[in-house]
Amino acid sequence: xxxxxxxxxxxxxxxxxxxxxxxxxxxxxxxxxxxxxxxxxxxxxxxxxxxxxxxxxxxxxxxxxxxxxxxxxxxxxxxxxxxxxxxxxxxxxxxxxxxxxxxxxxxxxxxxxxxxxxxxxxxxxxxxxxxxxxxxxxxxxxxxxxxxxxxxxxxxxxxxxxxxxxxxxxxxxxxxxxxxxxxxxxxxxxxxxxxxxxxxxxxxxxxxxxxxxxxxxxxxxxxxxxxxxxxxxxxxxxxxxxxxxxxxxxxxxxxxxxxxxxxxxxxxxxxxxxxxxxxxxxxxxxxxxxxxxxxxxxxxxxxxxxxxxxxxxxxxxxxxxxxxxxxxxxxxxxxxxxxxxxxxxxxxxxxxxxxxxxxxxxxxxxxxxxxxxxxxxxxxxxxxxxxxxxxxxxxxxxxxxxxxxxxxxxxxxxxxxxxxxxxxxxxxxxxxxxxxxxxxxxxxxxxxxxxxxxxxxxxxxxxxxxxxxxxxxxxxxxxxxxxxxxxxxxxxxxxxxxxx
Numbered sequence: 381x382x383x384x385x386x387x388x389x390x391x392x393x394x395x396x397x398x399x400x401x402x403x404x405x406x407x408x409x410x411x412x413x414x415x416x417x418x419x420x421x422x423x424x425x426x427x428x429x430x431x432x433x434x435x436x437x438x439x440x441x442x443x444x445x446x447x448x449x450x451x452x453x454x455x456x457x458x459x460x461x462x463x464x465x466x467x468x469x470x471x472x473x474x475x476x477x478x479x480x481x482x483x484x485x486x487x488x489x490x491x492x493x494x495x496x497x498x499x500x501x502x503x504x505x506x507x508x509x510x511x512x513x514x515x516x517x518x519x520x521x522x523x524x525x526x527x528x529x530x531x532x533x534x535x536x537x538x539x540x541x542x543x544x545x546x547x548x549x550x551x552x553x554x555x556x557x558x559x560x561x562x563x564x565x566x567x568x569x570x571x572x573x574x575x576x577x578x579x580x581x582x583x584x585x586x587x588x589x590x591x592x593x594x595x596x597x598x599x600x601x602x603x604x605x606x607x608x609x610x611x612x613x614x615x616x617x618x619x620x621x622x623x624x625x626x627x628x629x630x631x632x633x634x635x636x637x638x639x640x641x642x643x644x645x646x647x648x649x650x651x652x653x654x655x656x657x658x659x660x661x662x663x664x665x666x667x668x669x670x671x672x673x674x675x676x677x678x679x680x681x682x683x684x685x686x687x688x689x690x691x692x693x694x695x696x697x698x699x700x701x702x703x704x705x706x707x708x709x710x711x712x713x714x715x716x717x718x719x720x721x722x723x724x725x726x727x728x729x730x731x732x733x734x735x736x737x738x739x740x741x742x743x744x745x746x747x748x749x750x751x752x753x754x755x756x757x758x759x760x761x762x763x764x765x766x767x768x769x770x771x772x773x774x775x776x777x778x779x780x781x782x783x784x785x786x787x788x789x790x791x792x793x794x795x796x797x798x799x800x801x802x803x804x805x806x807x808x809x810x811x812x813x814x815x816x817x818x819x820x821x822x823x824x825x826x827x828x829x830x831x832x833x834x835x836x837x838x839x840x841x842x843x844x845x846x847x848x849x850x851x852x853x854x855x856x857x858x859x860x861x862x863x864x865x866x867x868x869x870x871x872x873x874x875x876x877x878x879x880x
Contacts, residue, residue: 384500404419404422451481451486456510458475460508476511483518492525493534498521516583536563561830574601574604578613598618613638615634632655644673653666795812798876798878799852799876806853808851808877811848823848833853833879835851835852835864852877859879862876864876
């Protein structure tokens with residue numbers, strides 16, 4: 381909770397605790413029933429019995445936030461169950477009141493993390509389609525809390541918490557944690573302020589206030605980092621709002637901006653094609669703007685494959701919101717990432733997209749050649765390889781010289797020592813493996829220019845146990861040669877990424 385990983389916190393709470401009539405309940409030591417109004421009081425007997433500690437190593441504020449988080453999720457689950465039963469009327473009203481009360485308890489306080497809690501709660505309310513007026517109130521209050529939130533020690537983690545949830549789970553399962561570089565203050569500010577306007581627009585649209593919703597969503601796209609995943613998500617929702625207001629031509633323009641041809645989404649493309657045909661009378665010229673129609677559902681792709689120079693990731697609408705510009709999950713939400721990971725807008729407002737979960741390894745440790753924006757990169761002596769060839773299996777090359785700190789019994793091998801990609805969203809991949817070892821968990825990638833490129837480790841396939849795939853993506857307009865260092869217990873290797 382302190383780091384803003386509210387989803388993960390609830391998962392842990394749900395294992396041992398529940399709420400009934402405002403009272404927390406659990407089984408102390410796994411077998412003794414206990415009931416109390418607060419966590420501090422509830423756990424006192426177990427604490428005293430186990431470590432003879434009379435006082436809790438916690439605060440009343442933190443205990444209240446954790447209880448509010450548990451209450452919020454349980455209330456939302458009750459709303460979902462009611463909807464599933466097809467009930468209506470008094471039951472729905474009662475459940476909605478419980479949700480509002482829980483959301484207010486969870487977001488109370490004056491601490492620097494309050495804005496993150498307000499965005500988290502608003503996103504969950506929108507997802508369930510309840511308490512839209514409460515969402516508007518939360519967003520009004522969040523506007524006053526942004527400045528404090530930006531300076532919170534956990535600001536980067538909290539900004540990208542939803543997008544990195546699966547990434548963290550994967551890393552923890554391997555005995556580590558993802559290395560997430562700290563986002564610049566301006567990136568965090570733009571993401572938070574843009575998401576506040578986005579959630580405001582979504583709530584207004586739910587209330588049927590189309591004109592006000594369009595205005596709020598336009599503010600969102602003007603603040604969010606252009607071409608980032610968050611920006612694409614907001615553009616899609618703006619298109620939906622414009623379409624609902626009868627502004628079909630403007631809606632089409634917003635939909636086209638949100639669509640990323642590099643990661644085609646059949647469902648979104650179908651929506652765009654239908655509206656394009658309605659506006660223009662045919663699909664002539666559509667393919668030039670959004671690419672050919674995919675034959676099948678596009679494979680999952682990292683939500684943070686596109687970002688802007690201020691660390692805001694971008695992704696296609698198929699991706700469910702992630703980091704550099706991360707986004708919690710709004711109702712129709714996306715959950716965006718930064719050198720972070722983010723999800724993309726859902727095909728329709730109210731639907732929540734599901735982000736891919738690459739492992740983020742960027743870290744400002746390795747010195748790199750500083751590229752000069754707008755200038756052509758100098759020729760690189762190492763051979764280049766296009767992204768089309770970069771996915772070839774890593775060759776089993778000759779043993780590299782033993783280096784300090786490496787295991788001489790194995791060797792780190794790269795599928796390519798150089799790659800080429802276009803600036804502002806271009807990407808290429810490389811296969812990395814170990815010769816003489818099967819322990820891939822220790823492989824990481826670092827670059828000193830994460831504000832211009834990001835390096836993401838893709839999820840490992842079920843049958844692929846001998847190598848890892850890393851995707852390098854340009855997130856700014858800077859061109860030149862960028863050095864990326866791959867490290868492992870078996871040594872290190874360097875790759876040059878030439879951005880044109």
